[in-house]
Amino acid sequence: AIIEGFSINSDGSDKPGYAAPSISGQYDCILGAWDNAQIDPNELIYLEGHGTGTKLGDIVELAALKYSFEKKRVNRTKCYLGSVKYTIGHADVAAGISGLIKAILVLN
Numbered sequence: 001a002i003i004e005g006f007s008i009n010s011d012g013s014d015k016p017g018y019a020a021p022s023i024s025g026q027y028d029c030i031l032g033a034w035d036n037a038q039i040d041p042n043e044l045i046y047l048e049g050h051g052t053g054t055k056l057g058d059i060v061e062l063a064a065l066k067y068s069f070e071k072k073r074v075n076r077t078k079c080y081l082g083s084v085k086y087t088i089g090h091a092d093v094a095a096g097i098s099g100l101i102k103a104i105l106v107l108n
Contacts, residue, residue, distance in 0.1 A: 001104040005037025020056050026064030034072065041072040044079045048103035051083025053090060082106065 009032070011025030034041050049061055065081070073079075084102040085091075091098045 001100075001107075003100075004039065005033050005035075007032030007036055016056075021060045021064075023060055023064045023067065026061055027067055030064060030068040031072070034068075041069070042075050042077070044073075045077075046080045046082070046103065046106055048099045048106070049081055049083045050095075050099070051085040053085050080106075 007029045009025045009029035011022040014022040014024050016022065047065070049065070051058060051061070069079070082102065084099045085095065087102075088098065
């Protein structure tokens with residue numbers, strides 16, 4: 001697998017709480033990843049989400065993804081969304097790498 005781009009974020013004072021993300025921060029992170037990878041969002045076929053497994057975090061992540069897709073995708077082709085956390089639970093410090101491995105396997 002080749003990682004073509006990435007993005008990081010810190011919502012700072014925009015987020016509603018210490019461990020809660022903001023929609024604007026997540027949106028900026030998504031756009032940053034797309035720009036960094038120099039990919040056309042219309043070509044996406046799969047997205048591995050963070051999937052916090054919380055009522056607040058998942059709603060925020062989905063809202064930011066929905067807003068990103070509405071703003072940047074002109075076609076309405078399917079893009080599948082997954083999250084390894086729903087399958088194996090939160091893997092603490094291995095959460096990121098487990099999601100990456102799953103995404104590689106899905107695309108393989």
